[in-house]
Amino acid sequence: MSIKVVSSKLAAEIDKELMGPHIGFTLQQLMELAGFSVAQAITREFPINKADQSLRKKNVFVIAGPGNNGGDGLVAARHLKLFGYNPIVYYPKRSEKQPFYKQLVNQLDFFKVPLLSQEDNDNWMDYLKEEDTVCIVDAIFGFSFKPPMRPPFQDIVDKLVELEDKIPIVSVDIPTGWDVDQGPITERFISPSLLVSLTVPKPCSTFINKKKTSHYIGGRFISREFANKFGFEPFNYESTDQVLKI
Amino acid sequence: MSIKVVSSKLAAEIDKELMGPHIGFTLQQLMELAGFSVAQAITREFPINKADQSLRKKNVFVIAGPGNNGGDGLVAARHLKLFGYNPIVYYPKRSEKQPFYKQLVNQLDFFKVPLLSQEDNDNWMDYLKEEDTVCIVDAIFGFSFKPPMRPPFQDIVDKLVELEDKIPIVSVDIPTGWDVDQGPITERFISPSLLVSLTVPKPCSTFINKKKTSHYIGGRFISREFANKFGFEPFNYESTDQVLKI
Numbered sequence: 001m002s003i004k005v006v007s008s009k010l011a012a013e014i015d016k017e018l019m020g021p022h023i024g025f026t027l028q029q030l031m032e033l034a035g036f037s038v039a040q041a042i043t044r045e046f047p048i049n050k051a052d053q054s055l056r057k058k059n060v061f062v063i064a065g066p067g068n069n070g071g072d073g074l075v076a077a078r079h080l081k082l083f084g085y086n087p088i089v090y091y092p093k094r095s096e097k098q099p100f101y102k103q104l105v106n107q108l109d110f111f112k113v114p115l116l117s118q119e120d121n122d123n124w125m126d127y128l129k130e131e132d133t134v135c136i137v138d139a140i141f142g143f144s145f146k147p148p149m150r151p152p153f154q155d156i157v158d159k160l161v162e163l164e165d166k167i168p169i170v171s172v173d174i175p176t177g178w179d180v181d182q183g184p185i186t187e188r189f190i191s192p193s194l195l196v197s198l199t200v201p202k203p204c205s206t207f208i209n210k211k212k213t214s215h216y217i218g219g220r221f222i223s224r225e226f227a228n229k230f231g232f233e234p235f236n237y238e239s240t241d242q243v244l245k246i
Numbered sequence: 247m248s249i250k251v252v253s254s255k256l257a258a259e260i261d262k263e264l265m266g267p268h269i270g271f272t273l274q275q276l277m278e279l280a281g282f283s284v285a286q287a288i289t290r291e292f293p294i295n296k297a298d299q300s301l302r303k304k305n306v307f308v309i310a311g312p313g314n315n316g317g318d319g320l321v322a323a324r325h326l327k328l329f330g331y332n333p334i335v336y337y338p339k340r341s342e343k344q345p346f347y348k349q350l351v352n353q354l355d356f357f358k359v360p361l362l363s364q365e366d367n368d369n370w371m372d373y374l375k376e377e378d379t380v381c382i383v384d385a386i387f388g389f390s391f392k393p394p395m396r397p398p399f400q401d402i403v404d405k406l407v408e409l410e411d412k413i414p415i416v417s418v419d420i421p422t423g424w425d426v427d428q429g430p431i432t433e434r435f436i437s438p439s440l441l442v443s444l445t446v447p448k449p450c451s452t453f454i455n456k457k458k459t460s461h462y463i464g465g466r467f468i469s470r471e472f473a474n475k476f477g478f479e480p481f482n483y484e485s486t487d488q489v490l491k492i
Binding site: 022023024025026028029032033036039040043079081082083100102103104106107110111112220221223225226237239240242 | 267268269270271272274275278279282285286289325327328329346348349350352353356357358466467469471472483485486488
């Protein structure tokens with residue numbers, strides 16, 4: 001099946017309209033559903049086996065960036081904890097602009113999810129051992145990313161590139177550092193094992209290595225008419241699923 | 247299995263703490279998850295059969311009250327539409343205090359969900375034919391209800407009592423008009439076919455007719471430690487499920 005994609009320009013219009021005065025979704029609602037879908041995709045790719053509960057003892061290492069992609073990661077971490085996983089969140093640059101992100105952090109504290117901050121910029125890798133880690137969630141930058149990458153994120157991405165053959169990387173919507181339309185644009189780039197596209201895949205998703213990367217769609221919150229208006233068909237999610245493997 | 251319940255007093259403390267400054271859940275987040283769980287419970291009790299898609303042509307008739315119970319119903323209706331059902335929402339008294347409810351209504355408009363208002367107080371029953379209706383969602387009053395019931399809700403409840411042998415009623419958290427702790431306190435009362443308790447069952451849930459009523463728990467957003475602090479064990483939800491039949 002060919003993947004339907006929409007350009008960054010159209011995807012930005014979709015987001016704007018979803019949260020505009022007419023439709024009136026709030027960031028909190030969409031982020032809750034998006035983060036839930038990322039967590040559900042992880043349970044599908046890395047299921048906790050009833051016979052073998054060893055995954056419960058391992059960590060899901062979530063790296064959250066300062067914007068909405070990071071917010072999706074914070075929400076995903078909370079749901080992963082509820083689903084029986086063991087998330088650790090590394091959140092090196094916290095946005096002060098958006099008080100809701102502080103609340104997402106409080107919610108993680110409530111669930112006793114360990115949180116690393118900028119004080120851990122030199123030692124976050126200590127929490128990331130191959131044998132202890134289910135996967136790394138790349139919720140650093142998404143859709144709105146424009147180069148250059150500021151510290152400490154370039155350093156983080158460089159280290160992730162070295163790790164990706166040992167620990168699977170799950171990218172939220174856009175692999176960090178990729179161009180939304182052009183895909184990988186730097187010499188060294190993240191190559192995720194799992195990509196969760198939100199609402200609709202962006203053009204960069206066609207550059208994933210199809211042999212290596214599972215591709216899911218998540219963010220189940222648009223109508224058929226709305227999808228058609230933007231030139232694509234809605235995805236045929238099953239039952240109450242919030243993700244679909246495509 | 248005996249159902250674990252917490253008193254109305256404790257349940258109010260739980261809600262207050264969840265949305266307090268320490269934990270920091272927002273109403274929008276909790277309502278999104280609660281409404282999602284109500285919709286998922288409905289898919290479990292009234293599944294759309296792949297072989298027989300007739301349920302898709304029938305309606306789920308959601309009656310939303312002016313407060314948070316109604317808000318849960320509005321969210322549930324949106325998810326039901328996404329799950330392939332055909333919700334109709336009767337929302338006779340809209341709160342002006344809470345602008346978010348207006349946004350929930352806009353979201354339903356976006357999904358082309360038919361909305362009845364106070365102008366339909368005399369004819370809403372016309373949309374509620376036994377042969378066309380999967381179930382009625384009673385999202386009128388919940389936890390915070392104190393008698394007497396103001397118009398038009400007493401009239402609505404009286405009509406629901408007459409309908410309940412013909413069309414299954416799904417109550418959100420508390421069957422409308424029941425006392426949270428004492429259960430049915432009036433001569434005539436709603437007797438739901440499905441009760442979705444949110445976060446933790448309230449004492450009134452022990453008064454349901456166990457032969458007739460399926461009981462689900464939904465609202466999967468608390469930690470084990472938090473549940474224990476309030477004297478109950480968390481529920482063993484499966485995988486990513488947002489409801490558990492108890």
